[in-house]
Amino acid sequence: MQRRSVTHALASLALSSLATLGTLCSPLAQAEETWPSKSIRFVVPYPPGGPTDLMARLLQGEMQTRLGVSVIVDNKSGAGGNLGSAEVAKQAPADGYTLLLAASGPMAVNPTLYRNMPFNPLTDLAPVIQLSAFPLVLEVNPKTGIKSVKELIAALKSKRAAELAFASAGNGTPQHLAGELFNTQIDTKMPHIPYRGAGPALNDLLGGQVNVMFDILGSSLPYIQSGKLTALAVTTAKRVPTLPDVPTMAEAGLPGYEMTGWHGVAVRAGTPPAVIDKLNSTLNAIFSQPEFRKKWEAIGTPVVAGSATQFGELIKKDSVRLGKLVKDSGATVD
Numbered sequence: 001m002q003r004r005s006v007t008h009a010l011a012s013l014a015l016s017s018l019a020t021l022g023t024l025c026s027p028l029a030q031a032e033e034t035w036p037s038k039s040i041r042f043v044v045p046y047p048p049g050g051p052t053d054l055m056a057r058l059l060q061g062e063m064q065t066r067l068g069v070s071v072i073v074d075n076k077s078g079a080g081g082n083l084g085s086a087e088v089a090k091q092a093p094a095d096g097y098t099l100l101l102a103a104s105g106p107m108a109v110n111p112t113l114y115r116n117m118p119f120n121p122l123t124d125l126a127p128v129i130q131l132s133a134f135p136l137v138l139e140v141n142p143k144t145g146i147k148s149v150k151e152l153i154a155a156l157k158s159k160r161a162a163e164l165a166f167a168s169a170g171n172g173t174p175q176h177l178a179g180e181l182f183n184t185q186i187d188t189k190m191p192h193i194p195y196r197g198a199g200p201a202l203n204d205l206l207g208g209q210v211n212v213m214f215d216i217l218g219s220s221l222p223y224i225q226s227g228k229l230t231a232l233a234v235t236t237a238k239r240v241p242t243l244p245d246v247p248t249m250a251e252a253g254l255p256g257y258e259m260t261g262w263h264g265v266a267v268r269a270g271t272p273p274a275v276i277d278k279l280n281s282t283l284n285a286i287f288s289q290p291e292f293r294k295k296w297e298a299i300g301t302p303v304v305a306g307s308a309t310q311f312g313e314l315i316k317k318d319s320v321r322l323g324k325l326v327k328d329s330g331a332t333v334d
Contacts, residue, residue, distance in 0.1 A: 035096055035275050039070040043092075044101045045084030047077045051218065054299055055131060055263060056101050062286045080172065080333065081106035082118055089124035094270035096279065100125065102266040104322070105172060107315050112323035113172040114333050121266075122319065127311040128265040128276055129283045132301040135217045136178045136235040136259055138249070139224065144211050149232050149252035152212070156188045165191035166212040167205055169198035171331035174261035178214035178235055180325045185254045192329070205229065216261060217242070218300025235259040262304075262318075264311045280308050 042060065046052045056073045063071045076084030085106040092098035107121045119125070140146045144164070146155060156164055168176035171194050183189050193210055195201035198219060205213045206228055213220075214235065221242060223229040233252040234240050249257035265283065267276065286292055287305040296303055 033274075035272075035278065036067050036069045038097060039072055040067070040097050040099060041092075042071055042073050042099045042101065043084045043088050044073060044075045045077060045081040045103065045106060046075065048075050051134070051216070051299060052101055052103055052263060055296075058292075058295060058299070059131075059283070059286065062289075062292060063282065066282050066285065079118075080110055080114070080170075082110055082114065085121070085125075086118040088266070088268055089119035089121070092268050094268040094272075096267055096271050096275035098268065099128075099279070100266045101131075102127075102264045102315075104174065104262045104318060107264075107266070108318040109172045109177065109322050109326060110333075111319065112326040113331060116334065121315060124269050125266040126269045126271055126276060127308050127315060128267060128279050129308060130262060130264040130304045130306055130311040130314060131283075132261075132263040133236075133304050134174070134261040134263075134301045135240050136174060136214045136261065137217045137220055137224070137243070137246070138178075138182070138214050138232045138235070139205070139212075139220055139229045140232060141205060141208050141211045142227065142230050143208055144230075146232070147230060149247075149249065149254070152232060153186050153188065153253075156186070156190055161188070161191070164212050165193045165210060166214065167193050167195055167201035167210040168214070169201055170194045170196060171329075171333060172326055173198070174216065174259065175201070175214050176329075176331070177322055177325050178259045180329045181257060181259055182214070182249075182254070184325075184328070185257060194331075214259075216300065221300070262314065264314075276308055 042056050044053050044056045053075060060071045060073055076087055081103050085100055088098055088100040111117050111121065146152050166179045168179060170176065175198060176192065176194060179190060179192055198215060201213060202215060202219060204210045206223060217240060220229060224231045231243055231246045233247050233249045234243060235249055235258065237248065237258050239248055284305050287303050293303050
C-alpha cells in the first residue's frame with residue numbers, strides 16, 4: 001500500500017509539473033501559432049528612393065496580402081547602414097514584428113570598416129532569407145580608348161596610371177571592394193577615389209573627371225547601352241542577360257573573381273524559429289510567382305531566395321572575405 005501511495009504521489013507530482021510547464025510555455029507557443037497578429041515594421045537602413053528601399057516596397061504589398069497584416073516600411077539611414085541595423089539588432093523585440101532589410105555593408109563589411117561597431121551581425125541578428133545578388137560592372141569613360149580588362153591593366157602599368165584611379169560610392173561599399181579585389185589579382189595597383197555616394201561618382205565618371213568605376217549594373221546600364229560608358233567586364237560568375245556580349249572578370253583574365261552586392265531579411269536574434277520559418281516560406285512563395293520575379297529582375301538582380309541557413313552561411317563567409325579586403329585596403333571609419 002505504501003509503495004502504491006508513493007507511486008501515485010510521484011505520478012501526480014509529474015503531471016502537476018507538466019501542467020505548470022505547459023502553462024509557462026503556452027504564451028510563447030501561442031505567439032508562434034498566431035503570428036502575425038499585428039502590423040510589421042520593415043526597417044530599411046538607407047534613405048528612400050535607392051535600390052534597397054525599392055526592394056522593401058516591392059515586397060511590402062505582397063507580404064501584406066499573404067500575412068494578412070500591415071507592413072510598414074521605415075527608413076532609418078545613417079552610419080553606412082549601421083543606424084537602422086543596430087536598432088533592429090539591439091532595441092527591437094525578438095518577436096518577428098520588426099524586420100531588417102539586411103545589406104552586405106552592415107552585415108559583412110562594417111564590422112571591419114568601423115572602429116566602433118554598434119552591434120554584431122553574427123550574434124545579434126538572425127538570418128531569414130537572401131533577397132538579392134546585384135552584379136557590378138567594370139566600366140570606363142570612352143575617352144580613355146580602353147576597350148578590355150587586358151588594355152586597362154596594360155595602361156595601369158604605363159605612365160597613364162595616375163589618370164586611371166577608380167571612383168567608388170565610399171570606403172567599404174561594393175564599388176570600393178570590387179576595385180580592391182581587382183587590385184589583389186593584378187601585379188599593379190589602381191588608385192581609389194572614394195565619393196559620398198554612387199550618384200556623384202557616376203556623374204564624375206560620365207563627365208570625365210574620373211575614368212574608371214565598378215558600379216552596380218542597374219545604375220550604369222542605360223549609360224552603357226547609350227555608349228556614354230564602355231563596359232569591360234561584369235563581376236559575376238556568369239554573364240548577365242542584359243549585357244550578353246560583356247565577359248565576366250574570369251573570362252577577361254582574372255580567374256575566380258566574383259563580387260556582388262547582396263541583401264536579405266534578418267530579425268533580432270532570439271526570434272522564435274517557427275516565426276523565422278513562416279517568414280522564410282512566405283517570402284519564398286512570393287518569389288515563386290512569375291510576375292513578381294519579372295518585377296524583381298527589372299531592378300537589376302536575379303531572384304535568389306532559399307533557406308535561412310543558406311543566407312547565414314553567406315553572411316559568415318563574406319564577413320571573412322570582405323573583411324580581409326577592407327583590412328588590406330587600410331580603409332577605416334570612426
